[in-house]
Amino acid sequence: MSTNRGLVAHHFEDIEQQRDVEAFGMWMFLATEILIFGAVFTAYTVYRLRYAADFEAASSKLNVLIGSINTIVLLTSSLTMVLAVHATRAGRPKMLMICLLLTIFFGLTFFGFKAVEYYEDYEEALVPGLRFDPGEWAERSPPANAGHVQLMLVFYYIMTGLHAVHMIVGIGLLTWLVYRARRGTLTPARYMAVEVVGLYWHFVDIVWIFLLPLLYLAGTHRASDLHF
Amino acid sequence: MSEQLTPTKTYYSVFAALVALTLLTVGVSFFELGNWHTTVGILIGVVKASLVALFFMHLLHSSKLSWLAALAGLFWLVILMGLTLSDYLTRQVLDF
Numbered sequence: 001m002s003t004n005r006g007l008v009a010h011h012f013e014d015i016e017q018q019r020d021v022e023a024f025g026m027w028m029f030l031a032t033e034i035l036i037f038g039a040v041f042t043a044y045t046v047y048r049l050r051y052a053a054d055f056e057a058a059s060s061k062l063n064v065l066i067g068s069i070n071t072i073v074l075l076t077s078s079l080t081m082v083l084a085v086h087a088t089r090a091g092r093p094k095m096l097m098i099c100l101l102l103t104i105f106f107g108l109t110f111f112g113f114k115a116v117e118y119y120e121d122y123e124e125a126l127v128p129g130l131r132f133d134p135g136e137w138a139e140r141s142p143p144a145n146a147g148h149v150q151l152m153l154v155f156y157y158i159m160t161g162l163h164a165v166h167m168i169v170g171i172g173l174l175t176w177l178v179y180r181a182r183r184g185t186l187t188p189a190r191y192m193a194v195e196v197v198g199l200y201w202h203f204v205d206i207v208w209i210f211l212l213p214l215l216y217l218a219g220t221h222r223a224s225d226l227h228f
Numbered sequence: 229m230s231e232q233l234t235p236t237k238t239y240y241s242v243f244a245a246l247v248a249l250t251l252l253t254v255g256v257s258f259f260e261l262g263n264w265h266t267t268v269g270i271l272i273g274v275v276k277a278s279l280v281a282l283f284f285m286h287l288l289h290s291s292k293l294s295w296l297a298a299l300a301g302l303f304w305l306v307i308l309m310g311l312t313l314s315d316y317l318t319r320q321v322l323d324f
Contacts, residue, residue: 020290020291020293020294021293023286023290023291023293023294024291024293024294024297027293027294027297027298027301028297030297030298030301031297031298031300031301031304032301033301034301034302034304034305035301035304035305035308038304038305038308038309039308041309042308042309042312042313045309045313046312046313046316048266049313049316049317050316052263056265064254064257068250068254071250072247072250075243075246075247075250076243078243078246078280078284079239079240079243079284081284082239082283082284083236083239086233086234086236086239089233090233195286198284198285199285202280202281202284202285203285205280205284206276206277206280206281209273209276209277209280210270210273210277212250212253212254212269212273213253213265213266213268213269213270213272213273214266214269214270216257217253217254217256217257217265217266217269218265218266218269219257219265220257220258220259220260220261220265221257221258222258223258
């Protein structure tokens with residue numbers, strides 16, 4: 001039996017066209033995702049420009065070390081993801097499995113650091129509505145507007161939260177790929193599932209690439225900020 | 229999608245560049261840049277995002293359809309941000 005048998009759906013001219021359409025489908029979805037995140041980024045930008053000093057003050061209090069480590073963790077997961085695509089196309093199922101599991105592992109590592117970070121934020125009274133001390137900000141020199149600081153922090157939780165939801169979906173998709181890899185249905189001829197999940201995973205990585213400067217690097221840091 | 233496989237060496241080089249740019253952008257935040265932190269951070273972010281899109285997302289070897297979708301997403305983002313900011317950034321000019 002030929003490996004190409006039943007590979008091309010009847011409404012496609014050939015396998016090339018089918019693969020182009022499969023990638024195009026994910027890219028179209030990602031275009032809508034740009035706008036979901038874009039709306040939050042735009043709202044952030046409006047207030048960032050209006051309350052620049054307060055946003056920078058709040059940003060300096062966020063944990064820049066964990067934020068940076070998580071950036072490297074996500075970039076590494078993107079590397080293993082693209083290596084998974086490569087392994088599928090090169091016909092190396094064992095390598096594919098290792099790369100998929102590593103990608104999931106780095107995704108979970110990201111959540112581990114994020115959990116520590118949210119806990120730290122709570123400890124340092126950076127959670128509006130739950131644990132926040134307006135007086136502490138008013139006494140700073142120069143004093144910061146506690147309301148604007150809370151606004152920045154709400155953006156921080158919404159943006160990292162929306163990103164985290166996407167990560168959970170991504171880990172779910174990767175788990176599905178592990179299941180398919182185990183069944184041996186990911187082959188050099190049928191690799192597009194890995195490629196398309198990869199597109200999604202890399203997009204979520206790109207979102208984080210912009211969250212890092214916007215949330216963590218808006219103000220000047222000191223060496224003493226490097227702690228867990 | 230093109231048929232040829234990108235050598236893994238390319239992926240490792242791109243990854244090294246991404247890590248280097250991350251260290252750079254974090255390192256820069258320890259210097260006094262006044263109001264320039266976000267601008268510098270976003271510029272480095274654009275370079276990193278382009279590397280991810282071109283190499284990891286294979287945009288470099290993708291069909292024009294994928295480029296169309298990616299650029300349409302960016303184009304709408306520019307409209308979203310551009311028209312919103314053209315309002316908020318010009319409110320102080322004329323004081324009605």
